[in-house]
Amino acid sequence: MRRKSVGRTTTTPKPSLFQSPMFNLTTIAILGGVFVLGIGIGIAFSSTATFTPSNVASREFIDTKAPNPEICVQYGASAMVMDTRLFVTLNPFNVYVAQPSMRPGCVLRTNNWAILEQRKLVTNDQVRDCKNRLNTFGYTGDLGEKPDIDCIYQNEAAKNFFITEPGAVAPPIETDRF
Numbered sequence: 001m002r003r004k005s006v007g008r009t010t011t012t013p014k015p016s017l018f019q020s021p022m023f024n025l026t027t028i029a030i031l032g033g034v035f036v037l038g039i040g041i042g043i044a045f046s047s048t049a050t051f052t053p054s055n056v057a058s059r060e061f062i063d064t065k066a067p068n069p070e071i072c073v074q075y076g077a078s079a080m081v082m083d084t085r086l087f088v089t090l091n092p093f094n095v096y097v098a099q100p101s102m103r104p105g106c107v108l109r110t111n112n113w114a115i116l117e118q119r120k121l122v123t124n125d126q127v128r129d130c131k132n133r134l135n136t137f138g139y140t141g142d143l144g145e146k147p148d149i150d151c152i153y154q155n156e157a158a159k160n161f162f163i164t165e166p167g168a169v170a171p172p173i174e175t176d177r178f
Contacts, residue, residue: 065104068143072106075115081105081140105140107152113137121149 059078063069066078084100108115113130116122116137130137130151141147 062104066106067104067139067141067147068106071115071143075112076106076108079105079107079138081138103140105138107138108136110136115143116149119143121147126151 062080063073063078066072069078072078081103082100083103085098087096087098088094089096110131113122113127113136116139117124117127121139121143122137133151133153135151135153137149138152139147139149
């Protein structure tokens, strides 16, 4: 658009997108900040751990639900115990799995078996057999009542793929040998 002035012609500059009163740099920066803040708050709300039985998201929750938590944490490790049954047919060959049941449990370190022996919860023969197989004891239920105690095997081949697969940020952590 050209205007005539006295003796010369001038061109009126077109307003750019960033100079318009509706979208100036300050407005865009504020909108961007609000957008980023909204995403951050949304992620925070969706990933918060709740300590309810439907969301077991922390080791602390499992520690508090273990049988005899003070003994379990001091002399072993709290655990989630899964009981399930497998059915195998041979003709035709099929494998069927029953619905598992989950219970809180505890795995004792081998040097802390005296706790079970002192309370007469395991016999000398059970201790000897378990020790000969390089296993340890695990239990569910309160030690003061009638716990379900088993000689259990630590599977060295089991891997935590959350920390060993590509994309994991932490190197594999060495675990205690129970």
